[in-house]
Amino acid sequence: MTERGVSYTVSRNTRTSVAAVWLGVASALAVLSVPLWGSPALMRWGVEVMCYLVLAQMWNLMAGYGGLMSVGMQAFVGVGAYSLFIFAQHLGVHPFLAIPLGGVMAALAALLTSVLVFRMRGGYFAIGTWVLAEVFRIAFSNVSLLGGGSGQSLTVMAHIDRTTREIGVYLIAATVLIAASVAINLLLRSRFGLGLTAIRDSEDAAESQGVDVKALKLQVYTLASFGAGLVGAVYFTSILRISPNAAFDPNWVVAAVFIVVIGGIGTLEGPVLGTAIFFGLRWLLADYGTWYWLVMGAVAVGVVVFAPAGLWGYVRARWDLQLLPLQRRLILSARQPQRGARTLELAGKTEVGRT
């Protein structure tokens, strides 16, 4: 395009972002290849890592983009997990097919209870969602069909032979992770994502520009709950045993919050980085029990107070990196050498108008 002698193009892709997409494809293939060479123990560990990563992505989508600080996301992990047990253990659905049903039930539960929790905002919303998770936990503890407070085992999995089971669960977890990553990426590039990004940057400004903030928040909440439900269903298919205290464990959301905050809230790369740190620290501090959570908590509080953009935010600001093609850059080409071209970031958080 040309206007008054200045020619420019609008681009989302940079050389780094194209490389990053290929890196993503390569990682996906690497993850999918694990059953060919990995041990069952590695696959079990992989399922756990992927579950935490997806949960963190979901929490990030909800809090980092939608501005919904939920500390009750374990409600939907638990509903997804218990739905799996109801469908697979009691209604005879094949466990692998019951996993997506876990996501659907969690989304349904989120939609129905949103009537209650969406009456609150900010900190009230946060603790309100926690109350909701407690209500679910106590309610499921009182259902004797599901083993009450002590829970039950997924005995139907005995009908599937061990190798098929392990590889099956692993590949489902990998599929969920890849699908979630691609979906979130595409979502944030869409009109929906632009609206969300606008809400992230300023709720009032977004509203004044015609973004239906309330509807968008409900959609992102339901979507994140769907993802949390899938995580619960996958995780407990791998663990083979459920109890209300494990399914509705507040540590689910604690882990998701720490991963996202440390990695970089409101960025796509943050949760990946945060998950690596989360599991790295856990490995380092494996022998120190509660010290692990203490250190994670201290790092998270430090990041919130002193470096709110998180690790990825720091890296991005330091080297002007944008791995995944979300921002649109206005590239001026008139009298500009190709190297160090001036860029204007239109959808960027902080650097609007920077030259």
Next chain:
Amino acid sequence: MIEWLDTIIQGVLLGGLYALFAIGLSITYGVMRVVNIGHGDFLVLAAYLALWPVMQMQLNPFLAILPVAALMFCLGYSLQRILLNRTIGPNPLAPLLATFGLSIILRNGLQQVFHSDSRSFQIGALGTDSIAVGGGIAIGLFPLIVFATAIALTVLVSLLFTHTRIGIALRATSDDAETAGLMGIRARHTYGIALAISFALIAVGGVFAGIRTTFTPESGPAALLYAFEAVVIGGMGSLWGTFAGAVILGVAQTLGAKIAIGIGILAGHLVFLAVLFFKPTGLFARTL
């Protein structure tokens, strides 16, 4: 019939304890519009702080409240000034995330130091004495003391808000921190005072909770949820509303537990959700 009346009286008295949990949360929210997610864990911290003089120096738990409250007051002020004030800004998530992180640090720190054994404070015969009020109903003396303390502290805090300079500063900052700043009221200091008062009050709640039942490092979340529910049921910004909310919550829990054991806490949650559904502003809302 008498049995039910007895249950309701027990519930009202339990509400007195919850009011002690909740006043502090009501104050910090009223002044800063920020919910302290670590509220319950700091309450448990206060109980553990009292454990030391009570165990080592055989101090009466009631007397231990004073130094612990003073210590918690200082802790609250420093925490707000040094750490939490930095999170107050354009991002509404930051203070929530910070207090959420603090709650996890505290819970695991207490676990590390004190392990998960449950503790409690002994106050001798006072803990079991009761007053017969006729008709076969007896009211425990200690729950009555808790209830009276809750009323006294609610009156005291109300007076503080209406009749002292710092109370007026707190209300002014709550209404409009910027304009209050123009009048020479420093919001950062006022916020510090708000958290300090909140922490001093939960010291009372923490020790009383430790006398009434037991506590572990994991007791924080329940205390936070009850305090929060009392505040929401009562309505934002009204101290007596919070008190009434706490009583309603206490009655709901004891009635629920009477109907079926294991349903008590659920009944409290359900009353909270019902209030949220039918009257989201709370039953007695007004501005602080």
